[in-house]
Amino acid sequence: MPLLKRLLAWFQPDTTRPLTQAWLAALWMGLLANWPLWKQLQTLPGINLGFTLAFAGMVIAATGAVLSLLAWPRLIKGVIVLLLLAAGALAYFIGAYGIVFDPTMVVNMIQTDVRETRDLLSWRLGVSLLLLGALPAWWLLRRPAAPAQSLPRRLGGNLVSFTLGIVAMVVLALSVFATLSSTMRNHKTIRYMVTPLNAVYSVSAVGVRSLSGPKGPPVVIGADAQLLPRAEGAKPPLLLLVVGETARSMNFSLNGYARPTNPELAKLPATSLFSLRDVTSCGTATAASLPCMFAPQGREAFDADKPQENLLDVLQRAGLAVLWLDNQSGCKGLCDRVPNSFTAKLPEGATPLPAGLCDGEECFDEALLHELDKRIAALDPARLQRGLVLVMHQMGSHGPAYFKRSPPDLKHFQPECRSNELQKCPREQVVNGYDNTIATTDRLLARSVQWLQTQQARFDTGMLYVSDHGESLGENGLYLHGMPYAIAPREQTHVPMILWVPEGGALAASLKPGCLQGLINQPASHDNLFHTVMGWVGARADVYQPARDLLAACRR
Incomplete structure (x- = not known):
């Protein structure tokens, strides 16, 4: 017993x-x-x-x-x-x-x-x-x-x-x-x-x-930042930097995708629009990519545990006006020391957002263009005379609820997955919903170009678009993003980058004919962003590396 x-x-x-x-x-x-x-x-x-x-x-x-x-x-x-x-x-x-x-x-x-x-x-x-x-x-x-x-x-x-x-x-x-x-x-x-x-x-x-980790304020970088002298009578630069969200390069028709996901951008002259097809991201999630892509070191040397200033701080120190507009969850600390605002926070005296652009909880990315002139007018006039870098942070193709990221008139690919449980939808419907978000980004970029064209009497305009990371859409059973970089699939690290350099502008005139076309199939990465932006707007500092400036080799 x-x-x-x-x-x-x-x-x-x-x-x-x-x-x-x-x-x-x-x-x-x-x-x-x-x-x-x-x-x-x-x-x-x-x-x-x-x-x-x-x-x-x-x-x-x-x-x-x-x-x-x-x-x-x-x-x-x-x-x-x-x-x-x-x-x-x-x-x-x-x-x-x-x-x-x-x-x-x-x-x-x-x-x-x-x-x-x-x-x-x-x-x-x-x-x-x-x-x-x-x-x-x-x-x-x-x-x-x-x-x-x-x-x-x-x-x-x-x-x-x-x-x-x-x-x-x-x-x-x-x-x-x-x-x-x-x-x-x-x-x-x-x-x-x-x-x-x-x-x-x-x-x-x-x-x-x-x-x-270190405590206290971020480490200063580019303490010697300054602007190169402009020719007499030359217009100050206006660079629109659009930071995309969760867009993968392989779903852009500009990059050879079979579906017409970029119908509006495709209408622009090929001599002014350049879509780079082999661009690699810093990370596979916004929290990792954003700080890295705005840093001068590049992915291999960047240390997220050592807070430092970023591209926006250097541009502002050089004397330029800088403005960050956000339609997502924030700038991850990048815009803390420069003027910044959210789409829903309208400037004083602005007209209300058009009906259908916001639902009370979030806005479509086109809200980033609303009342831009008034937002810019509120900036320091002295800085505006030297130039402006305007950053737009998209909601883009953020999943898993892709169907929420495109307006009714841009749902060209049907039927789309109407659920946030992607694994329960046929993969074709998941891709349809995602491709509709790419078409929505396409319209935002095309209308951004239209707005930039209205500013050409005052500024030498240009646009650079790049996504923070890509997305898995069911390949090998994976969805969304955020895989450890060393084992991440290419779908999560291969991102689009688009340059709009209008003919007749000062930047286009300073570049060798046909050189930008040669960049389309050349490897590039987020490592190039910091230095390309500085070179584009004529800012220089000790952290600027011409070898990483995509435009440096094209200058006359």
Whole structure:
């Protein structure tokens, strides 16, 4: 009978004990919340049931080991509840969109606004949170408090549990080492799919970086910035820099895409419009790309953990007027020290936005053009006499609710996916909705050119458009963006860049005939943006690198 009682006790563990709760949570999350991981493993070559079981045991052992260190009566329940809810959410997003959860994704989450969050909500997310997170959390919170135990005994038990978990993980890893090393080397996304350890690691990494990073104002760059002298009677430059959102180069008909996604831009003279077809982004998400593309160092040398001034600061220090207009979630700190505004915040005395341009929650990108003259008139007149760099930050093709990003008269490609759960729509409908957003950007750029043409009596005008990153539309089961750069597919890093340099302008006259046409198929990247803009408007500083200025080789 005593032996029977012991066996029954083994199968009916004391759920009041913190260590028992830790290992039950590890078992639940390791097996159930990782269903996207187990599904992904089965699609990989050379993976059998034995490896999958061993890998599952490794995940459970590692999770249990981590939780063992936190298995204290007043701590463990709160930690597990948070991890359960996080695991429920991550299981949905990883399974639905094929995303991975790394430190960059944590930064994206921190900087996401209410509109972007709302687009990601669905009833399936609610079901995942309920079944994988809320219900086990409710069960856990109903467990009575653990009996009192001395500190040394509690600490010793936790350390023994941690050690056993690590030993079990190592033994299982060694049992399938050949397959494990090959899988981790050839399929790096797997390591970012292990829930909730991916969340623990990524949140911790971002926290450590924020605490250990330099404090105080951003480092000054381009302290010697100045403008090159202009010829007598020459007009000051006006460069419109349009920062696109989630646009991928391969869906622009200007770049060879079969569908007519750029009908308006295609009407402009080929001698003034140049679409570069081989441009690479700094990152795969806005939070990573924006600061990098406005920095002089380039992607390889840029360090996001060392705050510094950016292109806008240098242009303003050189004496130019700078204005940032935003139709998205903000400028990620880039515009903090220059005049800036949102589309919905109209200048004093401006006429209301036309009906249909905004729905009370967000505006179509064409709102960026509304009352531009009044916005510019509010800038420093002395600076305007030297020139103006106007930045427009689009909502663009931000997903997953692509259908919200195009007005009714630009929904040329039908039927389009009308859901934010892209995986539930036929891929053709997802692409239709996305292509409609590219056509919407096309009209914005064409009308921007029309506005610039109205300014030519006063300024030497030009436009540069470039997207911050691309987008996956179901290729290899991936949706949206934000993959770690080293393993990101080309769909997320191959972005459009378009230059409009009007014939008869001072810039066009300063360039070798036909030279810009030669740039179309040449490799370029976000690394070129800082230096090309400085060269375009005639600004110089010690951080300016002519080798990265796309126009430098074309100057007479």
